[in-house]
Amino acid sequence: MIEMKSVYKTYKRKDVTTEALKGIDLKVEEGDIFGVIGYSGAGKSTLVRLVNYLERPTDGEVIVDGQVLNHLSDSQLRAMKKQIGMIFQHFNLLESKTIFDNVAIPLVLAKKPKEEIKQRVMELLDFVGLREKAKSYPRELSGGQKQRVGIARALASNPKILLCDEATSALDPQTTQSILQLLKRVNQEYNITIMIITHEMSVIQEVCNRVAVMEAGEIIEEGSVLDVFGHPKHPTTKNFVKTVIHNSIPESVKRSLKKTGDSKVFRVEVKGEVASEPIVHQVMKAHDIEVNILFANMTEIQETTLVIMYLQIAGEASAIEKAVQFLKDKGAGVEEVVE
Amino acid sequence: MFETVITLEQFLQASIDTLYMVGMSLLIGSLVGIPLGIALVVTRPGGILENKIFYSILNPLINIVRSLPFIILMVAIIPFTRMIVGTSIGTNAAIVPLIIFISPFIARLVENSLLEVNPGIIEAAESMGATPFQIIWHFLLPEAFGSLILSITTATIGLIGATAMAGTVGGGGVGDLAIVYGYQRFDTFAMVTTVIILVIFVQIIQSTGNALARKARKE
Ligand SMILES: Nc1ncnc2c1ncn2[C@@H]1O[C@H](COP(=O)(O)OP(=O)(O)OP(=O)(O)O)[C@@H](O)[C@H]1O
Ligand SMILES: [Mg+2]
Numbered sequence: 001m002i003e004m005k006s007v008y009k010t011y012k013r014k015d016v017t018t019e020a021l022k023g024i025d026l027k028v029e030e031g032d033i034f035g036v037i038g039y040s041g042a043g044k045s046t047l048v049r050l051v052n053y054l055e056r057p058t059d060g061e062v063i064v065d066g067q068v069l070n071h072l073s074d075s076q077l078r079a080m081k082k083q084i085g086m087i088f089q090h091f092n093l094l095e096s097k098t099i100f101d102n103v104a105i106p107l108v109l110a111k112k113p114k115e116e117i118k119q120r121v122m123e124l125l126d127f128v129g130l131r132e133k134a135k136s137y138p139r140e141l142s143g144g145q146k147q148r149v150g151i152a153r154a155l156a157s158n159p160k161i162l163l164c165d166e167a168t169s170a171l172d173p174q175t176t177q178s179i180l181q182l183l184k185r186v187n188q189e190y191n192i193t194i195m196i197i198t199h200e201m202s203v204i205q206e207v208c209n210r211v212a213v214m215e216a217g218e219i220i221e222e223g224s225v226l227d228v229f230g231h232p233k234h235p236t237t238k239n240f241v242k243t244v245i246h247n248s249i250p251e252s253v254k255r256s257l258k259k260t261g262d263s264k265v266f267r268v269e270v271k272g273e274v275a276s277e278p279i280v281h282q283v284m285k286a287h288d289i290e291v292n293i294l295f296a297n298m299t300e301i302q303e304t305t306l307v308i309m310y311l312q313i314a315g316e317a318s319a320i321e322k323a324v325q326f327l328k329d330k331g332a333g334v335e336e337v338v339e
Numbered sequence: 340m341f342e343t344v345i346t347l348e349q350f351l352q353a354s355i356d357t358l359y360m361v362g363m364s365l366l367i368g369s370l371v372g373i374p375l376g377i378a379l380v381v382t383r384p385g386g387i388l389e390n391k392i393f394y395s396i397l398n399p400l401i402n403i404v405r406s407l408p409f410i411i412l413m414v415a416i417i418p419f420t421r422m423i424v425g426t427s428i429g430t431n432a433a434i435v436p437l438i439i440f441i442s443p444f445i446a447r448l449v450e451n452s453l454l455e456v457n458p459g460i461i462e463a464a465e466s467m468g469a470t471p472f473q474i475i476w477h478f479l480l481p482e483a484f485g486s487l488i489l490s491i492t493t494a495t496i497g498l499i500g501a502t503a504m505a506g507t508v509g510g511g512g513v514g515d516l517a518i519v520y521g522y523q524r525f526d527t528f529a530m531v532t533t534v535i536i537l538v539i540f541v542q543i544i545q546s547t548g549n550a551l552a553r554k555a556r557k558e
Contacts, residue, residue: 086463088463094481095557139557
C-alpha cells in the first residue's frame, strides 16, 4: 500500500542543512496498522509527510497504492491526496466553522451535491459518536472530541490510507485509549490502512500490528509488534519496550541469585496459545530438574499474550539440555542468560 | 454661548462629504488592498504559491508608498489626480490620493491577519488536496475573517484622519470645516464641533467593527 525505496530528505535553510531522513526503506501492507516510533527529531513527521507528499523526497521513491508519487503532476497529486486522510496532534480544525462544516470540507472541495454531503457527514458523525455536536464549534469541544472530528473529517473522502501524526500526544491516557479504539474500528470497518506516528510505546502496543523504530533519520528496527516486543535488538528499541513491559531480571533478584554449580538461567519467551499452557509444570514433571521462576511478565499485544520468564533450572547438564529442547518443541523461545 | 457663522446645513454637508470620501476610498482601497495582502501572504517564502520575484517587487513597493505621509502623497500626485478626475480640488479629487494611501495600508493589515492563521490549518488543507484557490477561499479567509474585520476597521479610522487632512486642499468634509472656520477664522465652536463629530465617527466605527469581529469569531 505504501512503499519507500531508499528515501532521503535533506532540509536546507541558508547554511544549515539537516539530514532528516537517510535512506529509508519501508513497506506498509494493505490493512496494516503500522506504527512508527522514535524520539523527538528522529524524522517521524518528515517520514509520514512524504506519504501524502506534503514534503518531497530529496532522493528515492515513494509509492502509494501502486503509483510512484515522484512522477505525478500537481493535479494528480491532489487527486492522490484525497485517497489519504490525515489527523494531527493539534487537530487543525477550522475554528470559524461548525463541526458539521469541518467534516464537510473535503466533500465541499470535491464539489459534492448538498444532499450527499449532509448524509455523509451525519453518517461520519454517527460513526465517531458526535452527532449531537454537529452545530457546535471546535472551541466548545474537548481534546478527545476534537480528534474524533479530525478523524471524521479525514474519513470524509473515503480514503484508503489514514496517517496519524502524534494524534494522541495531546490527550490524557483514557482519551488516548478511546481514540485508539476508534482507529482500530476505522481499520476494521472501513478496511483503511493506518500509519501511526508516536513516541509512546503503549500506543504501538495497543493498536499496531507492525512497527518501525526510527533514530536519527534511519529505521533501526522493523517487524511485527509481537516480535519487536519479544525480542528488541537495538538499544533504543529496548528502551522503548522497557517503558511498557519489564523484560529483564530485576536487580534485586539478580543480586540474590545463588550460582549453584549445576544451574543455568534461561530467558523463555512464549506467545499466543502456548502461553496458556502450564509449560513450567510440564517441563518439571517430564524431566529430572528443579525450576525456579526468577521473573515473569505477561503482556497483551494485539489480543495475543506474550509471556517472558526468567527461569533458573537446576539439574544434570543432560537433563537441563533435554528440558530446554522440550520447551523449544513447545514453541517457546529459549535463550541462556550468561552473566 | 459661542459665536459661529457655520450653519447646520454646512455641518451636515461636511459630514456627508467625509463619509463619502471614506466610503469610496475604503471600497476601492479594499478591492485593491485585500488581493494585494493575499498576494503578499501566498507568494512569501514558504507560502502556498511561493514566488520570489513577485514578492521581492511587491513587498518593497508597498513599503515605499506606506512611508510617504499622506499630506505629501496628496501634493505629489496632483498631476495624476488631475489626469483622472480632471481637477485637483474637491471631494472626488481627494479620493484619488486617499485610495493610493489606504490600499497598501490595507494590504499590510490583511497580510498580518492572514499570517495569524494557524499554519496547521494550511497543512490540513494541503493534506486534503485543496487547490491554492480553495486554500485561500475555504481555509485562510474564513479563519482570518474576524481579524480581517478589525483590520478594515483600523483602515477606516486611518481614512477619517486622512480625509481631515484632505480638507486642507479643499477636499471638503469635516476636516475642511475645522481648517477654514475653526483654525483660520478662530471659530472655536466650529473647531470643537468638528472634533466632536470626528470622535463620534471613530467611536461608532470602532464599536461596530469590534461587534462584527466578535460575531465572526462566534464568541
Ligand atoms: N521544515 C523543516 N525545515 C528544516 N528542518 C526541518 C524541517 N522539518 C523538520 N526538520 C528537521 O528534521 C529533523 C526531523 O524532524 P521531524 O519533525 O521529522 O522529527 P520528529 O521525529 O517528528 O520529531 P517530534 O517527535 O519532535 O515531532 C529535525 O532535526 C528537524 O529539525
Ligand atoms: Mg513530529
